Amino acid sequence: MSIAFRRSPARGRLDGGAGFVYAVVAVVLAVVGGILLSVVLDAFATSWFGGWLPDGYTDRWFRAAISDFEIPQILLATAFITLSVAVAGLILGVPAAYVLARRSFPGKGVLQLLLVLPLLVPPITYGIPLATMLYEFRIAGTAAGVIVANLVPALPLVVLLLTPFFEQIDPNLERAARTLGASPLSVFTRVLVPLAAPGVLAAALIVVVRTLALFELTFLVSGADSQTLVVALYYAAFAPGIRPSQQIDAMAVVYMATSLVLLIAALRFVNPTSMVFRVRR
């Protein structure tokens, strides 16, 4: 295109559009920010009886939550589960993404749709039959069961993220390596792996972040020892025992912090819009 400069519309129409955008964004951020802020403040509050701000500040709720909710164990379990899901997702998904990126074969379109389908159906819908099945096979209630269940949406996500990524690695690089004498295995380890590493790492991070937030599947399948943070938070909020909101919010803060730290790590690698199921043009 011949455009060398940014083009502006002829004036005569005030750009209220931008103003509208900022307004909506401000409202959304005010609500979300308000929610998060009030959670954080409450978690540090001695008590908060109805004023605009807490009556005082303390950290004792964190200590209470840590022992009461067994947060260290849950964090461990969460870390173990999410990392396992990421690793398993990569093991299954990376080869699949590579084949889809490089090869063409009859039925490829159907396969691609199949591999992406779990992302299009909400987890609770397939979660119930899946959980029933896993209970039948007696894997449910264990960490293994939770990992398997969470793998169902994680694998398609890996494939969806990495297929375009592999497509963009110039195939001539692999061919050049072959002509220079590298065996297929060498090509893989010396050319593909280094080039693919950032994308693979990013995909792993995204899987971890999404698995962390994924409530329904873990909720349906987990046992006492295999809860992730988000499920524990749900139980804490919903549990029949009367717990002070501060303690629950302390746990929420732990969850938020974990999630946001991972998100920031992921955002350094990835454009924010690819974290949603993005319908490619």
Place this chain on the structure above:
Amino acid sequence: MTAPAARRSAVESGDSFARRPRRRFDPSLLVIGPAVLFVLGLFVYPFVYGLALSFQPYGDNELNGPLGSYMAFFGDARERLSISNTLKLAVPATLIDVVLALPLAYRLRRPIPGQRVIAALFVIPMTLGTVLIAEGMLQFFGPAGWVNKTLLLIGVVHEPVQFLHNYLGTLISLLISDFPAVFLLLLGYASGIDPALDRAARTLGASWWQRTWRVTLPMMAPGVAVAAALSFVATFSVFPSAVLVGNPAGETRVIAFAAWQAAYEHFDYSEASAIAIVMGVIELALVAAALSLRAGGYRRLRAEAGR
């Protein structure tokens, strides 16, 4: 090379690399096998399993034959109500989110300052998930929370509004959780529209309204349909918000909750599967419709010159 060119080249070259006479097939394709098997075994099969289970009703329902579980669900007024409860939440949530996100995405075809920051900020509620949003709402939207305080301060209301443990709370929670995804999806579509089209329409004499009505909206229609369909599928399956900030015994007894109750409180796995199948059928039908709309829409919109 550009991404589409690289993709084409990759596929073409891969083909020539892997090309064998039709009868033999490339063993390297097997590498995709485990993934396919996994999806078949742990996604497709559970539906089959669940389908079979749904035709094996438990207890009293057995008397009605294989459709006993379905009849129990559709026959019981309270159970049936869960469908309308869910629709009353899902339809407004999707509509409001799409209607709100559309002009936003439309305007953002042309960049505004700070838009990467905005996109990043939108990812936060998506990352944190529905449980945290709902849990946080307990504080923020509570009777003594900041929202009510502000409303009282401004004088819009004279006593705190009951946002929690009812329909309103669940709806708000859905709106917040769903909006970023809808917005980002629509933004993707909007930014795919060639800005030269608007310029061309101007030089042809079309006013702002004529351009919006005749060019922009028709071109965004497939995207909007897809976003609406996917959003509806997500809101239709609402669960934790309906429990935490809703009234799961009453007006926000959603269909997902009914399925959960059947499985985990009544231990009637047949009925639970039946309900899940009903949900799945509705959702898969919508997804199929959305995908076909997208494919159809794109067949006409593809291959604009020079792109």
Place this chain on the structure above:
Amino acid sequence: MSGTAADSPGGARREHPTPKLKSLRIRELTKWFADTAAVRGFDLEVAGGEFISLLGPSGCGKTTTLNCVAGLLEPDEGAIEIDGKDITRLAPEKRGFGMVFQNYALFPHLTIARNVGFGLEVRGIARDEIDRRTARALDLVQLGGLRSRYPGQLSGGQQQRVALARALVTEPPLILMDEPLSNLDAKLRLEMRLEIRRLHQSLGLTTLYVTHDQEEALSLSDRVVLMRDGVVEQAGTPEELYSQPRSLYVANFLGYRNLVPVQVGEIDGDVVRAATNGFRFTGTRRGALAVGGSAVATIRPKDVQVLASDPGRADTIGASIELAEFVGDGFEVSADAGSGQRFIARTVDRWSAGDRVSLRLPPERLLVFPTDR
């Protein structure tokens, strides 16, 4: 009164309908982007029926100027007048000009017929008249049978013709074209060039055409405006620019590919003697030169005479052929004259690498310019 050959500048020799436009005046047009002036002080007067090209490399301001005329950009200074009426701040949708975009900008969700009829539809014209005029426009560009297809189903050349038809159907007083041929392959480009000129003449259009291709500009236009970094470098008929380039930049842009930095020796009216590296030149002065100052001598490859080697001859330069490239109607050779000085020449004779030759640079063809800023 119908337009005749005598009325139209550029010397078209056949009759064509009276142009709808009487005059387009652009005065002192200036447009800034951040702190760079994309266009500065642009002046142009266009008479009805003229075909004007804005020529130059990317970034020279030609597209910006076109967009200002279209109303898609608002100039910071200056004015644009149509038939005496000031339209500088008028919205593009009210100007009624036709515009053809580089990537055609066809509406992908509308059929060809509806694309072409779009400008008529938004004006609220009656359906049967829209159909009639659309059909006529499509016939004009020889695409009558494709009215129900969609742009995505058409080839690049066909899409370009649809874009043309769409701009023409509203019978605008002025047509603006933004590098419409640059996305086409060479053969198609030549065909469409003829089409565009033919339509311009037969419909009595007034056309403002943007291109970076000098051959296109020279062959299509009644006048050419060569731009550089936002200002007009030279404006005139194609012949004027071709044989009397006013500056080194214009010369170089229009095919004077041999450039030799020289020291000015003697100036005698328009004749200049200059030297460099032991070579002596006699050329024609263009612009203000000072004795002893630096200048640049330049000559077209086809004006360089490649003669059999004749070391004794005073007005030639000895050189040896480096490369000889067959270009269809002759050869393009690169001749090395020593001391790092090379000349590119066009000749019909066949030479081989290594041949010794004598190059004659006719003084009336060798232009000597002041050094470019």
